Amino acid sequence: xxxxxxxxxxxxxxxxxxxxxxxxxxxxxxxxxxxxxxxxxxxxxxxxxxxxxxxxxxxxxxxxxxxxxxxxxxxxxxxxxxxxxxxxxxxxxxxxxxxxxxxxxxxxxxxxxxxxxxxxxxxxxxxxxxxxxxxxxxxxxxxxxxxxxxxxxxxxxxxxxxxxxxxxxxxxxxxxxxxxxxxxxxxxxxxxxxxxxxxxxxxxxxxxxxxxxxxxxxxxxxxxxxxxxxxxxxxxxxxxxxxxxxxxxxxxxxxxxxxxxxxxxxxxxxxxxxxxxxxxxxxx
Numbered sequence: 205x206x207x208x209x210x211x212x213x214x215x216x217x218x219x220x221x222x223x224x225x226x227x228x229x230x231x232x233x234x235x236x237x238x239x240x241x242x243x244x245x246x247x248x249x250x251x252x253x254x255x256x257x258x259x260x261x262x263x264x265x266x267x268x269x270x271x272x273x274x275x276x277x278x279x280x281x282x283x284x285x286x287x288x289x290x291x292x293x294x295x296x297x298x299x300x301x302x303x304x305x306x307x308x309x310x311x312x313x314x315x316x317x318x319x320x321x322x323x324x325x326x327x328x329x330x331x332x333x334x335x336x337x338x339x340x341x342x343x344x345x346x347x348x349x350x351x352x353x354x355x356x357x358x359x360x361x362x363x364x365x366x367x368x369x370x371x372x373x374x375x376x377x378x379x380x381x382x383x384x385x386x387x388x389x390x391x392x393x394x395x396x397x398x399x400x401x402x403x404x405x406x407x408x409x410x411x412x413x414x415x416x417x418x419x420x421x422x423x424x425x426x427x428x429x430x431x432x433x434x435x436x437x438x439x440x441x442x443x444x445x446x447x448x449x450x451x452x453x454x455x456x457x458x459x460x461x462x463x464x465x466x467x468x469x470x471x472x473x474x475x476x477x478x479x480x481x482x483x484x485x486x487x488x
Contacts, residue, residue, distance in 0.1 A: 205284060212343045214279070218336035225275040225333060228322055233268050236314050240267070244307050253297055274340065287344050291351030295359070301349055312341055365389075372398055374405035377479070380412040380486050385475075387420035395431030402435050406444045413482040414439055417475050419450030429458035436469065445485045446470060449478030 209215075241264060244250040254260050270290075277283050294304055316334055323330035372394075375383040382405050386398065402414060416436070418424070424432070436446040447470040451459075459469075470485070472478035 205279075205281065208284075208343070209279065212339050212346075214336075214339045214343060218339055219279060221332055221336040222275050222340060225319070225337070226272075228275075228318060232315075232318050233271050236311070236318065237264055237267050237271065239314055240307070240311050243310050244303075250303055250307070253299055274344070275337070279340070279343075284347060287347040288351040290344075291348035291353075292355045294348065295352045295355040301352060304348065304352075305345060308341065308345055312338070372401050374401055374409075376409050377415075380410070381479075381482055382406070382409055382411045382414045383417065383475075383479075384414060385417045385420065390418070390421045390424060390428050392427050392431060395428050395435070399431065399435040399438060403438055403442060406439055406442045411444045413445045413447065413485045415447045415449060415475070415478045415482050417449045417478065418455065419475065421450070421455075424452075424455045424458050426458050426461045429455065429464070430462050433459070433462070433464055433469075445482075447472060447478045447482045447485070449473070449475050 241260065245254070245260070254263070273283065273286070315337070319330050319333055319337075320327075323333070372384060372386055375385070377383050384398070384402060384405065390398075402416070405411065406414060416432070418432075432448065436448065439446045449472045451471055451473065470481055472481055
């Protein structure tokens with residue numbers, strides 16, 4: 205925490221300086237918060253995050269506490285955790301960083317005008333107060349945004365993990381023809397599991413051709429592309445031809461990187477075309 209405060213040039217003097225705003229905060233908190241919400245609720249992209257009047261009033265009360273802490277609370281571990289919590293809440297609620305920073309900027313501008321009005325005859329003092337407050341507000345925003353990014357990354361990783369754990373079905377389209385649609389993230393671990401399912405499906409259904417559709421795969425790197433080729437080679441050893449469908453530009457590039465050409469594979473741009481190729485291979 206000491207390093208973080210030093211990075212933002214927040215000194216003990218700055219923290220003491222902004223506490224002088226406590227009196228102003230108590231007098232003007234309600235007025236500033238009302239102006240703040242009149243502003244943000246006039247925009248559809250912001251107002252959609254509020255369910256009803258009760259929800260708005262509950263958030264306003266929390267905002268008053270936030271305002272009072274901004275000018276009076278000690279910057280300690282509890283303060284930092286509270287600001288980080290703001291980032292998590294915003295990410296989970298779908299509030300974008302642009303909305304957050306824009307709202308905070310409006311909020312600080314209003315507070316700045318109040319300080320200037322109250323200290324109109326002491327401009328140097330007003331400047332010192334605003335400078336101290338701006339340092340701390342930027343520190344606040346950095347904590348919230350940093351946590352916002354961390355939470356977003358966690359959300360993405362969780363979704364990718366859920367997709368990677370999706371079972372891969374082996375569907376019998378007709379006698380001798382199987383379809384394996386792959387959806388979600390295809391990493392090396394899942395690609396190896398796919399090979400096992402593919403070979404077991406060929407053995408169980410005595411398949412002659414397998415259509416492997418990767419239209420729903422989020423991305424394929426060179427290592428995974430190599431696993432796909434190995435799966436199709438293993439299928440050939442068991443007497444079944446393979447057709448790879450749903451190849452994106454990214455997948456094509458990954459295959460080229462490992463030295464695979466179009467002549468080595470049965471490929472199709474979409475599933476419908478792939479099934480036609482598979483039926484020709486069966487001989488019907």
